[in-house]
Amino acid sequence: MAHRFIFPAPPRRLHEARARRVVLAALAPLVALSAACGADAAGRDAAPERSEWRGTLLAQPAPKPEFTLADTEGRPYDFRDETDGHVTLLFFGYTYCPDVCPIHLASIARVLDDLAYDERQRVRVVFVSTDPERDTPERIRGWLDAFDPTFVGLRGTIEEVNAIQARMGLPEAVRIDPGTPGAGIATDGGYTVGHAAQVVAYGLDDRAHLIYPFGTRQRDWAADLPKLVTERWTTP
Amino acid sequence: MSGLQWWCAATGIPWTWEWRAYPGVWLFVALIAFLYWRLAYGTAERRAGRSAGQLAAAVAGLALIWVALDWPVGALGGGYLASVHTVQYLLLAMIVPVLLVHGLPEEAEAALARRPLLARVGSVMFHPMAAVAIYVGAFLATHAPRVTDALMVTQAGSFVIDAAWLMSGLVFWWPIVGTPPGRRPLAPPFKILQIFLGSLAHTPVAMWLMLSHFPLYATFELAPPFASLTPKMDQQIASGLMILVGGFFVLGAISTIFFRWQGLGEERTTTLREPGPAA
Numbered sequence: 001m002a003h004r005f006i007f008p009a010p011p012r013r014l015h016e017a018r019a020r021r022v023v024l025a026a027l028a029p030l031v032a033l034s035a036a037c038g039a040d041a042a043g044r045d046a047a048p049e050r051s052e053w054r055g056t057l058l059a060q061p062a063p064k065p066e067f068t069l070a071d072t073e074g075r076p077y078d079f080r081d082e083t084d085g086h087v088t089l090l091f092f093g094y095t096y097c098p099d100v101c102p103i104h105l106a107s108i109a110r111v112l113d114d115l116a117y118d119e120r121q122r123v124r125v126v127f128v129s130t131d132p133e134r135d136t137p138e139r140i141r142g143w144l145d146a147f148d149p150t151f152v153g154l155r156g157t158i159e160e161v162n163a164i165q166a167r168m169g170l171p172e173a174v175r176i177d178p179g180t181p182g183a184g185i186a187t188d189g190g191y192t193v194g195h196a197a198q199v200v201a202y203g204l205d206d207r208a209h210l211i212y213p214f215g216t217r218q219r220d221w222a223a224d225l226p227k228l229v230t231e232r233w234t235t236p
Numbered sequence: 237m238s239g240l241q242w243w244c245a246a247t248g249i250p251w252t253w254e255w256r257a258y259p260g261v262w263l264f265v266a267l268i269a270f271l272y273w274r275l276a277y278g279t280a281e282r283r284a285g286r287s288a289g290q291l292a293a294a295v296a297g298l299a300l301i302w303v304a305l306d307w308p309v310g311a312l313g314g315g316y317l318a319s320v321h322t323v324q325y326l327l328l329a330m331i332v333p334v335l336l337v338h339g340l341p342e343e344a345e346a347a348l349a350r351r352p353l354l355a356r357v358g359s360v361m362f363h364p365m366a367a368v369a370i371y372v373g374a375f376l377a378t379h380a381p382r383v384t385d386a387l388m389v390t391q392a393g394s395f396v397i398d399a400a401w402l403m404s405g406l407v408f409w410w411p412i413v414g415t416p417p418g419r420r421p422l423a424p425p426f427k428i429l430q431i432f433l434g435s436l437a438h439t440p441v442a443m444w445l446m447l448s449h450f451p452l453y454a455t456f457e458l459a460p461p462f463a464s465l466t467p468k469m470d471q472q473i474a475s476g477l478m479i480l481v482g483g484f485f486v487l488g489a490i491s492t493i494f495f496r497w498q499g500l501g502e503e504r505t506t507t508l509r510e511p512g513p514a515a
Binding site for chain 1: 249250457458460
């Protein structure tokens with residue numbers, strides 16, 4: 001059951017294996033989060049119809065975290081204020097990531113292109129770097145621009161970023177040096193960073209209802225994003 | 237996941253140009269080469285019966301199997317790029333079979349035909365309708381996204397796809413380029429008809445790849461990015477290769493058969509018109 005929470009559909013072995021490297025650590029805290037929220041009140045722990053969404057529906061919506069980090073222009077970006085009333089896709093990753101991060105962001109960017117203008121205006125995509133050592137503001141901006149110039153890039157100290165993730169029930173980002181067991185292949189020859197592989201989706205009600213693990217395809221985003229920008233989430 | 241692999245398959249490991257060994261590919265190519273060479277040139281009679289062109293075709297066919305399956309083409313096509321996967325298909329299911337069959341001396345084909353079991357199996361398998369069904373069936377099955385995505389994440393599954401392309405290609409092209417065991421030589425119009433029927437499925441599948449709004453194969457869509465190629469662009473290149481290279485090859489094969497057939501007809505006509513010896 002816990003496995004299904006991370007992977008709503010039976011994952012292919014390849015992507016399961018790859019995702020395992022970066023999200024295994026996410027399993028325990030998320031399940032714990034789910035369990036904690038599920039015990040919130042009797043009768044409120046049942047997940048709505050899973051079949052409505054391609055992403056994984058959280059049994060209990062999670063509140064949008066409050067944090068302020070520097071954007072790529074160096075200005076403070078208050079996550080709650082800036083994204084208030086918008087569908088917000090929040091993702092923690094790093095620009096040197098050879099697989100999960102560019103694939104997620106490219107898929108989202110591709111599907112956002114298909115949305116009508118007014119629908120597109122209701123979506124914010126926020127990327128938080130888990131590798132502040134190498135991810136300079138300029139590098140983050142250039143990297144995000146290759147996907148979509150409207151994507152917001154945020155940067156803080158690794159302690160700040162990990163604290164935000166901890167509050168959200170996500171695992172801390174971990175630097176994995178070459179030669180370390182479990183280290184992936186870094187395309188630039190440097191180190192890799194183990195991090196949560198899921199995109200957290202906040203609805204118009206500013207609560208997280210869905211997560212999108214690695215393996216989410218463009219057609220999945222295309223099915224869910226138009227619904228997300230209209231869904232009012234009437235359930236408590 | 238970064239340990240030794242015996243066959244190229246999707247691993248999810250980011251692509252690097254660092255050479256990787258695939259011992260299963262080497263063994264497979266060596267086995268095919270050994271069996272083929274023994275069949276084609278195993279006796280002095282067969283060696284004497286082959287032309288330089290046939291020898292070159294045989295060597296090229298075997299070399300292209302290796303190219304299609306080993307690093308880097310095999311690795312890129314096995315888990316990174318749909319376009320390279322299509323190159324593998326064109327090589328294994330179209331170009332290599334034609335070269336290998338062309339490289340077989342007539343004596344070798346005759347020796348196979350003398351084996352009763354092979355002749356019996358061949359009479360069914362190489363029947364034009366059966367050959368077309370096998371070729372088209374293998375093509376459609378191995379291009380169905382669910383099948384491809386399920387098979388390509390394992391080395392055994394990836395091997396099945398590669399072997400299916402090569403075997404179905406041999407079954408399809410042998411009656412067109414040569415005379416398989418258990419069958420009589422096909423008349424040129426039937427060869428042309430068989431090629432036409434066998435290639436009918438290529439265009440709709442290629443157009444499906446070209447026009448599909450989103451990438452069709454999870455294997456390539458979720459593969460670690462290769463250069464700045466998006467999955468959609470990669471899929472469109474794959475489609476273009478299938479239409480252009482595949483179409484050119486099919487058209488070339490049909491034209492060759494047609495003009496040889498026409499040349500043969502003119503030769504016969506000339507022979508009939510020549511005055512006979514005076515009585």
